[in-house]
Amino acid sequence: MDQPILQHWEKRSKERQKIYRRFLENNQKSKVYSQLPALHEEAFSKIDCLQCAACCKNYSPRFKTPDIKRISKTLKVKESQFIDTYLRIDPEGDYVVKGTPCPFLGSDNRCSIYEDRPSDCRRFPYTDEDVLMKRIQLTLKNSSFCPAVYYVLEKLTAMK
Known part of the structure; x- marks a missing residue:
């Protein structure tokens, strides 16, 4: 993660939350959606999740019935x-892990159930989906701990 756009990304993300919110609320959705797959691929060509695993260390996916x-x-x-x-049931009525980090996260940041992981984990961080635009609060939260979400938002806001 030594590329300039990713230097100090956590601090920059915190500083730019209002810019991201404005962009996500006031944009041409179809134009943004068409850019997401390429930006998603670009982000993950520069970011190695195994170096981070902040999602698995700090948050829980929902475990739906098929996942269980x-x-x-x-x-x-x-x-x-x-x-x-x-698992435990969270305030929204969803099954989530009892605590963090995820019990399936190894010391090498690898998931011991990776092939069978929950659908939320498969889809995270939603940078190639309409969730990025439709669930603004979730996107803003994710941008604060996931460098891929930050990267995609930075690229999108630079394109305007």
Whole structure:
């Protein structure tokens, strides 16, 4: 992450939250959506998630029923045992991990259930999806800890 755009990205992201919000609220969605796949690829050509893993260290994905079924099968445990061991229900009524970091995150920042990880993990950080524009609060939060979201927002706001 030694590229100039990524230098001091955490500080810059904090300083630029109002700019990001304004951009996300007042833009041509179709124009932005068409740019997301390329910007997503560009961001991940410069950022190695294994060097960061802030998402896995500090936040939890939602574990939906299909995720619970799939992961339980992989771990060879009953769904109820998986839920009791690893999950809790959050204020929104979703299953999330009991604590952070994620219990499936290894010391090398690799996920022990990567092939079967929850759909939220597969999709994160949503930089190639309409979620980036539709869930502004989530995007702003994600930009504060994920360099890929910061990168995509910086590129988008520079293009205006």
